Amino acid sequence: MALSPTAAQRRVIDAADPVTGRLRGPQTQLAALVKRGLAFRHPRPPHDHFLTPAGHRIRDAADAPEEREAPAPATAPADGGVFAARVGGEETAPGATGPARLREVRGAWQGLLELRRMTHPDGSTDRPCAWERSHLVRAAALALEAAGHRPAGPGGEDGYRVRATPQPEAVAVHGPDGTALRGCAATLERAGWQVGEHTEPRTRARYLLASPRKV
Template identity: 75%
Template sequence: MARPPTAAQRRLIEAADPVTGRLKGTEAQLAALVLRGLAFRHPRPPRDHFLTPAGHRLRETPAVPGPAAAVAESAPAAAGVFAARIGGEEAAEAGPARLREVHSAWQGLLELRRMTRPDGATGLPCAWERTHLVQAAALALEAAGHRPAGAEGGGYRIRATPQPEAVAVREPDPEALRACAATLEKAGWQVGEHTEPRTGARYALASPRRA
């Protein structure tokens, strides 16, 4: 499940050009929309931001007023808000549209890294990732083409752990688990493989690097 956009983000979406979906806002505001899969940045100058299909759908959905907003807070991502696959989702959509949304979200995350670091580097996780560990790790894996586990099993699963700033990545295929670990390391995470004491199953423990 993913949180709905904030009131400020909703205003930006509703103010987008009704035909092209072109957005106006600060770099941080626009990057946050890209991260949610609601906007994308055009690769050519002037590199304006535009609504994605999910952003257009959200604009066409009336906002939930008053106390009913509490219901929207727990609404599933089907309402149009992007959520990375952590593994175990049922009836997970796949195809070109999903690939585009994942790519846009990953580019938005890299942009957020760039804007929040004094040197403008994108190699290390940002503050958002440290407060959304499971989603951040899942986005890194899905953007790199790894397959999340479906209802039938097989593929990666990412879950929170009691350890601060650490997630567990499980994948039944040892080679696929090592590939997941390599992807997270490349994305700026510190990863180590461990063994479950009771089952003997291997898993990876990943934490965002600080330096």
């Protein structure tokens, strides 16, 4: 079982890359986080340290209640902050659109592919990694936004909406019409997700149920 970090180790965890979980800090602190099960040292050069799923949970603990009840925050503001893929339905922060946002999204997606490469034993990038499995909504939203899909606005404007479901390792993706949903399904399948289309019994609205592919 992972042990709770000290204050100094918590500062290292808090400073981890929000997407890849890559850590920077004194070697003594990094080694202590490994002993506590909160980080691991990658076997390939340059032997960087990354958060384990337990480490990610500690980093995200303060945001967990909000994530269960409301969409994730929009994105990093123009003057800096934590990147978050748009899940649809959230307010867009000032300055969080245009070329700067595109660069952030593409950089986050490339970082996620690198995390896949470094954490899968075979070095593959064609299927989700442990971070994605512990951050299903954000991971699916990043795949969609990086591929150019438009998230829904706060007033219900056309676009995708990614939401958690009661099912383990599954998210629901809602869209304005069947064509948009099929496009989202194709994107998620290319990103390594298993996708099925379903009908909501009460409203008859179509939606996607997506799960990270394991093999």
